[in-house]
Amino acid sequence: MRHTPGMCQLLGLNANTPTDLVFSFTGFAHRAQEHKDGFGIGFFEGAGARLFVDPVSARQSPVAEMIRRYPIHSRHIIAHIRKATQGRVALENTHPFMRELWGRYWVFAHNGNLVDFAPKLHAAFRPVGDTDSERAFCWLMQELSKNHASLPSVEHLTQTLAELAAGPARHGTFNFLLSNGEALWAHCSTHLHYVERGHPFPTAQLQDADVTVDFAAHTTPTDRVAVVVTQPLTCNESWQALGPGELAVFVDGRRRLPP
Numbered sequence: 355m356r357h358t359p360g361m362c363q364l365l366g367l368n369a370n371t372p373t374d375l376v377f378s379f380t381g382f383a384h385r386a387q388e389h390k391d392g393f394g395i396g397f398f399e400g401a402g403a404r405l406f407v408d409p410v411s412a413r414q415s416p417v418a419e420m421i422r423r424y425p426i427h428s429r430h431i432i433a434h435i436r437k438a439t440q441g442r443v444a445l446e447n448t449h450p451f452m453r454e455l456w457g458r459y460w461v462f463a464h465n466g467n468l469v470d471f472a473p474k475l476h477a478a479f480r481p482v483g484d485t486d487s488e489r490a491f492c493w494l495m496q497e498l499s500k501n502h503a504s505l506p507s508v509e510h511l512t513q514t515l516a517e518l519a520a521g522p523a524r525h526g527t528f529n530f531l532l533s534n535g536e537a538l539w540a541h542c543s544t545h546l547h548y549v550e551r552g553h554p555f556p557t558a559q560l561q562d563a564d565v566t567v568d569f570a571a572h573t574t575p576t577d578r579v580a581v582v583v584t585q586p587l588t589c590n591e592s593w594q595a596l597g598p599g600e601l602a603v604f605v606d607g608r609r610r611l612p613p
Contacts, residue, residue, distance in 0.1 A: 362434060362435060362449075362464070362465040362466075362584070363434070363435040363465070363583070363584045363585075364432075364433075364434055364463055364465050364529060364530075364531050364546070364582070364583060364584050365431075365432070365433040365434070365531075365581070365582070365583050365584075365587075366431065366432050366433075366531040366533070366538050366540060366581070366582040366583070366604075367428075367430070367431040367538075367579065367580070367581050367582075368429065368430055368533070368537070368538035368579070368580045368582075368604035368605070368606075368607055369428075369429045369430075369577070369578060369579040369580070369606070369607045370429070370576075370577065370578045370579075370606035370607045371429065371574075371576075371577055372427035372428055372429055373427060373428065373429065373431075373577075373579055374425045374426065374427055374572065375395075375397075375421075375425075375426045375428070375431050375433075392407065392408060392409040392410065392411075392435075392445075392447070392448040392449075393407070393408060393411070393415060393417075393418060393433070393434060393435045393448070394406060394407030394408065394433065394434050394448050394449050394450050394463070395407075395421060395426075395431065395432070395433040395434075395450070396431070396432050396433075396450040396452060396461035396463075396533075397426055397428035397430065397431040397432070397461075398428055398429065398430040398431075398459070398461075398533065398535035399428060400535075401458070401459075401535065402459070403452060403459040403461060403535065405450065405452050405461070406420075406421065407445060407448040407449070407450070408445075408448065409444055409445050409447070409448050429535075430461075430533045430535050430536075430537075430538055432450050432461050432462075432463050432531045432532075432533055432538075433450075433463070434448075434449035434450055434463035434464075434465075444483065446482045446483035447483035447484065447485045447488070449462075449463040449464065449487060450462055450463040450531075451463070451487070451488050451491050453479060453491070453492070453495050455495050455498065455499055455534075456499075456502075456504055456505040457505075458505065458534045458535060458536075459534065459535065460495060460532065460533070460534045461532070461533050461534075462487075462491040462494070462530060462531070462532045463487075463530065463531050464486075464487035464490060464491070464528070464529065464530045465527070465529040465530070465545075465584060466487075466526055466527025466528050466529050466530075466543055466544070467486065467526045467527055468486040468487075468489075468490060468522055468525040468526045468527075468528065469525050469526050470525060471486055471489065471490060471522055471525040471526075472489070473489070473493045473521075475489070475492050475493060475496060476496060478495075478496065478499065479492035479493070479495045479496045479499075480492060486525075486526075487530075490522045490528070490530075491530075491532075493521075493522070494515070494518055494519075494522075494532070497514075497518050498511070498514060498515075498518070501514050501518075502514065508536060508537045508603060508605060508610065509612075511537070511539075511603075512537075512539065512601065512603045512610075512612075515532070515539055515541070515601060516601045519541045519601060520599070523541075523543055523599065526543075527543045527544055528541060528543045529541065529542055529543050529544060529545065529546055529584070531582060536605070537603050537604060537605045537610075538580070538582065538603070538604040538605075539601060539602070539603050539604075540582045540596065540601070540602045540603075540604070541600070541601045541602075542596035542597060542598060542599070542600045542601075542602075543598055543599070544598065545584050545585060545595075546582060546583070546584060546595070546596040546602075547582070547583055547584070547585060547586050547593040547594060547595050547596070548580055548581065548582040548583075548593065548594055548596070548602065548604070548609065549580070549581050549586070549588075549591050549592065549593045549594070550578070550579070550580045550607065550608060550609065551577075551578070551579045551580075551581070551591075551607075552577070552578050552579075552607070553573075553575040553576070553577070555573050555577075556590070556591060557590075558588040558590060558591055559588055559589050559590050560587060560588060560589075561585075561586065561587055561588060561589050577607070578606060578607025578608055579607045580604040580607050580608060580609060582602075582604070
């Protein structure tokens with residue numbers, strides 16, 4: 355299955371060393387033909403984070419062209435192609451969204467539609483736009499800050515996020531990617547798939563474009579990379595599907611399973 359018409363598209367990358375996203379982004383941007391309501395990408399550089407968003411299609415956006423020409427190297431990347439369900443097509447409604455909590459940036463992107471999700475939000479986390487997605491992100495940040503006084507371990511964050519995600523998920527489809535520059539969390543309601551790449555690295559073929567890449571030529575034997583996407587980007591790798599209600603966390607290019 356190449357992609358799911360009518361759905362936003364999510365793409366996340368987590369690696370143990372700064373990694374180039376150009377190959378995956380090339381295939382990902384091809385999916386913007388049916389998803390023309392904006393695209394964005396957020397990625398971490400040390401403690402800092404860069405966010406590029408544009409409310410036009412990634413097929414036409416000069417920002418997307420800049421990303422293709424300027425290879426991003428990061429250990430944590432989240433990208434999103436928007437098909438608007440709630441909220442007008444506007445810059446403030448374009449994913450990913452970013453907030454600060456416990457002295458760290460958090461980047462979030464959502465695929466789905468949450469009906470009648472109107473939680474009470476206090477002053478620290480308020481949406482700028484009018485999407486259900488940003489509202490849900492603000493609520494997650496608010497509830498995380500209530501549950502933990504300071505930055506907890508990845509394991510404790512994963513436990514709390516799994517409990518919290520069930521709330522918005524009761525209102526509809528809640529596929530999301532979230533990163534704080536330490537880990538990548540992926541929550542599935544309907545469609546999310548991941549692949550882990552390591553030595554020996556494969557030659558991969560994109561589903562949506564006639565492009566192949568020999569990862570072995572661009573990596574070292576110690577490199578590890580995990581890619582999470584709505585639908586598999588390549589046709590010759592072993593993508594794993596997440597199940598409804600499943601929350602996966604990736605650290606250093608590997609899925610970290612519960613102890």
